[in-house]
Amino acid sequence: MLLPSLPSQLDLSRPGTVPVRRKEWQLGESRSRSSSMMRQKLQGWGSGRGQALSGSVALTMSPIAILVLVFSSGCLFYSVKSHLLPTDNIDYDTGAKSFYIANDTFYKDGSPFRILGGDLHYFRVHPQYWEDRLQRAKALGLNAIQTYVPWNLHQPQPEKLNFEDGANLEGYLKLVQKLGMLVMLRIGPYICAEWDFGGFPAWLLSVRPELSLRTSDPQYLKLVDAWWDVLLPKIVPYLYCHQGPVIMVQIENEYGSFGADRSYMEHLAAKVRAVLGEEIILYTTDGAVSKNLEHGSLEGSGVYTAVDFPTEWDPATAFALQKQYNAQGNSPSLSSEFYTGWLTHWGEQLAQTDPEYTAAALDRILYLNASVVLYMLHGGTNFGFTSGSNTGSSVRDFLPDITSYDYDAPIGEAGDIDNPKFQALKAVLGRYILESPPSPPPLPMRKAFGPLQLHKLSSLFHILEYISTDPSGLHMDQPSSMESVHQISGFILYRTNLPSHAKAGSKISISKVHDRAQVFISGLVEGDETTSTRYLHVGTLERWSSDTLWLPSNVAVPGLQLDILVENMGRVNYGPFVYDPKGILSAVLLDGTPILDWISFSIPLDSIPPSVAERVSDRKTERTSRALTENSGEGKWTDGPTFYRGQLSVEKPADTFLSVVGWSKGVAFLNGFNLGRYWPVKGPQCSYYIPAPLFYAGDNDLILLELDDPSTDLWVNFTEAPDYSCHGGVRSV
Numbered sequence: 001m002l003l004p005s006l007p008s009q010l011d012l013s014r015p016g017t018v019p020v021r022r023k024e025w026q027l028g029e030s031r032s033r034s035s036s037m038m039r040q041k042l043q044g045w046g047s048g049r050g051q052a053l054s055g056s057v058a059l060t061m062s063p064i065a066i067l068v069l070v071f072s073s074g075c076l077f078y079s080v081k082s083h084l085l086p087t088d089n090i091d092y093d094t095g096a097k098s099f100y101i102a103n104d105t106f107y108k109d110g111s112p113f114r115i116l117g118g119d120l121h122y123f124r125v126h127p128q129y130w131e132d133r134l135q136r137a138k139a140l141g142l143n144a145i146q147t148y149v150p151w152n153l154h155q156p157q158p159e160k161l162n163f164e165d166g167a168n169l170e171g172y173l174k175l176v177q178k179l180g181m182l183v184m185l186r187i188g189p190y191i192c193a194e195w196d197f198g199g200f201p202a203w204l205l206s207v208r209p210e211l212s213l214r215t216s217d218p219q220y221l222k223l224v225d226a227w228w229d230v231l232l233p234k235i236v237p238y239l240y241c242h243q244g245p246v247i248m249v250q251i252e253n254e255y256g257s258f259g260a261d262r263s264y265m266e267h268l269a270a271k272v273r274a275v276l277g278e279e280i281i282l283y284t285t286d287g288a289v290s291k292n293l294e295h296g297s298l299e300g301s302g303v304y305t306a307v308d309f310p311t312e313w314d315p316a317t318a319f320a321l322q323k324q325y326n327a328q329g330n331s332p333s334l335s336s337e338f339y340t341g342w343l344t345h346w347g348e349q350l351a352q353t354d355p356e357y358t359a360a361a362l363d364r365i366l367y368l369n370a371s372v373v374l375y376m377l378h379g380g381t382n383f384g385f386t387s388g389s390n391t392g393s394s395v396r397d398f399l400p401d402i403t404s405y406d407y408d409a410p411i412g413e414a415g416d417i418d419n420p421k422f423q424a425l426k427a428v429l430g431r432y433i434l435e436s437p438p439s440p441p442p443l444p445m446r447k448a449f450g451p452l453q454l455h456k457l458s459s460l461f462h463i464l465e466y467i468s469t470d471p472s473g474l475h476m477d478q479p480s481s482m483e484s485v486h487q488i489s490g491f492i493l494y495r496t497n498l499p500s501h502a503k504a505g506s507k508i509s510i511s512k513v514h515d516r517a518q519v520f521i522s523g524l525v526e527g528d529e530t531t532s533t534r535y536l537h538v539g540t541l542e543r544w545s546s547d548t549l550w551l552p553s554n555v556a557v558p559g560l561q562l563d564i565l566v567e568n569m570g571r572v573n574y575g576p577f578v579y580d581p582k583g584i585l586s587a588v589l590l591d592g593t594p595i596l597d598w599i600s601f602s603i604p605l606d607s608i609p610p611s612v613a614e615r616v617s618d619r620k621t622e623r624t625s626r627a628l629t630e631n632s633g634e635g636k637w638t639d640g641p642t643f644y645r646g647q648l649s650v651e652k653p654a655d656t657f658l659s660v661v662g663w664s665k666g667v668a669f670l671n672g673f674n675l676g677r678y679w680p681v682k683g684p685q686c687s688y689y690i691p692a693p694l695f696y697a698g699d700n701d702l703i704l705l706e707l708d709d710p711s712t713d714l715w716v717n718f719t720e721a722p723d724y725s726c727h728g729g730v731r732s733v
Contacts, residue, residue, distance in 0.1 A: 097243055115144050116141060116143050116144065116432075117144035117374065119374065121147050127172075128693040138179060139438055140417075142181070149191070150188070155230070156488060170234060182247045184373065187232075196386050197571035201488075202482070205481070216267060232275035249282055250306075251282060256287070269298060282303045286307060293321065300327070306322070308339075319368065332370075346399075356424055360428075363428045377409060378415075379413060383676055385489035388574075395577045395580075402685045414655055416443065444692060445655065452717070456643075459535075460642065461533075461563065476598050479583065479598055481581040488606075491565055493563060493565050493566075498556075502551060502556050508590055510547055517564050519539055519549055520535040522535050522561045523555060534639070535640040536638075537636050565641060565707075607669070641707045653696070656718045656719065657719045658687060661687075661723070662713075663709075665678065668688060668703070672701070678704075683725075684727065686725060
């Protein structure tokens with residue numbers, strides 16, 4: 001694609017361009033929770049603006065390179081020798097498929113090329129909607145798609161590989177190519193992405209001796225190599241030189257904000273080169289600050305350095321710094337993460353950015369003849385238990401991400417493009433492309449199916465034999481982590497009996513709970529018709545707040561059953577506390593003395609098979625239900641976390657949003673598929689996107705696992721629009 005000739009300097013008086021807003025990004029600055037992650041990403045970034053670069057890239061310039069034609073891995077390619085003297089009038093077009101860098105410019109098949117890309121993650125979109133979302137990317141005017149490859153999606157257990165359905169990476173690459181777009185592949189092994197554990201598989205946390213992640217630890221590298229021995233050969237047929245769409249491959253992700261182990265990064269680069277060959281452009285991405293680039297780039301190794309930076313910053317200054325960490329002639333300006341919006345944690349207001357300001361920031365980048373990748377183009381959804389979390393200044397300052405990954409991106413979570421941000425960005429992009437983009441496809445059909453009343457199925461405690469991976473449990477002296485019992489996500493129940501020294505007012509304390517522990521003591525409660533096992537909710541311990549409870553007098557009886565249900569709310573995906581095992585990670589103390597002799601039950605709940613849904617409505621549940629209103633002594637007697645079910649009849653499947661306003665906290669399932677966590681009492685997300693392919697024509701099973709308090713009348717509602725009004729609403733970032 002040929003680019004229009006552009007002025008050599010940024011003119012802030014030019015229509016559609018606004019002066020850069022300044023914000024101080026200081027390490028240790030007192031920050032709001034709403035901007036904690038951005039401030040961590042920008043650690044060490046100073047403020048202030050430099051002058052615009054003069055001599056902006058011109059497309060008719062002579063190359064500062066001699067291009068050496070080499071044959072490798074069955075590909076003809078250009079190897080850039082940037083230290084050689086410039087040559088004039090070289091014919092770049094040899095007929096071979098090539099994508100390379102010369103004279104600070106990307107070249108595609110011998111012609112100068114500007115990357116206009118966007119992040120669209122295949123693992124956050126239902127595969128039946130991949131093509132729809134990609135067509136919307138083309139309609140915006142983009143020519144490339146950038147995506148991460150999550151290790152934990154494709155190798156959830158050491159012996160299990162997954163490249164099917166939503167994990168069909170090759171199918172996604174084929175589809176991108178079919179639509180005439182290119183791919184920038186970010187293969188990790190660490191990806192961040194607000195994804196559980198930054199893409200690392202949870203089983204890495206069970207390896208002993210303990211791994212030193214993101215370093216040249218030999219055992220860690222051995223596992224990375226084994227994974228890449230599977231992944232990299234799958235990529236080879238899709239390289240651009242093999243007539244595929246993949247033009248660039250990123251190793252690691254913003255490594256300079258984490259570590260400084262150059263030998264680790266060199267190992268990754270060498271591993272990729274050994275399989276993919278020398279022709280593929282390898283790249284790193286780091287924040288545009290000297291410290292981050294010094295630690296995260298591989299200057300002098302032939303690995304291209306890209307940068308990201310806030311929309312407030314002057315891009316000319318960022319690209320000038322980028323140039324210092326690339327070889328001469330090898331630094332086409334590229335913002336590989338242009339932030340179209342931002343992430344949202346539970347308990348925050350929904351993050352939103354101003355469309356016109358975002359568009360103006362994009363214009364400043366493109367005006368410099370630079371390439372750019374929108375992060376995010378389309379955020380999608382963190383279905384199931386895939387959302388990650390962040391931390392602040394300590395491991396207890398825990399900030400789990402909401403289920404939606406809408407990100408305030410130009411293409412909304414449900415595919416919406418009839419919004420000001422899409423239109424504003426399209427208008428800017430339209431000034432820098434020669435051909436009009438194609439029209440977008442119609443929005444998939446959406447419907448408000450209306451209200452649905454659920455009914456109670458069973459207490460979680462009463463159906464452990466159906467939902468636990470080991471119905472008899474696992475005996476242990478003291479509680480151990482989820483990962484130590486080979487569990488990835490969901491819940492883990494720790495069960496024991498109160499020891500002999502239990503008394504009214506005894507203190508139960510757990511110094512390390514990851515992430516939320518509900519504490520129950522069970523007993524027999526007499527109702528009008530039967531005596532049944534009931535559960536007194538002693539209280540809830542949370543990683544970010546309390547770690548101590550006191551034993552109520554009416555259950556302070558040695559020998560009574562003590563249950564602690566721990567929820568994994570998403571592993572940390574960024575920062576120094578990324579090593580984040582889940583469950584109870586310390587002794588459980590009663591008046592300072594460890595409680596011993598436990599049984600643990602792993603409750604992954606990745607899905608709920610139909611057979612389980614049918615089995616849970618048994619006689620035991622009915623007897624307990626009749627005693628539900630009975631109370632005995634102090635404290636709140638309940639059935640504990642409980643499953644509720646309803647059947648929705650659908651004539652024709654359509655996209656919709658499930659509103660759980662009035663409920664408290666839990667997990668939702670449709671036809672066994674885990675839609676994700678809900679938490680409307682914390683907010684801001686009150687409704688949950690359900691794509692049409694998850695529905696059947698006919699009856700559909702909706703199941704909620706409510707952890708705390710259900711809606712008074714047990715109603716949910718299916719609506720046409722998302723709702724983020726729970727406890728906070730919207731904030732600007």
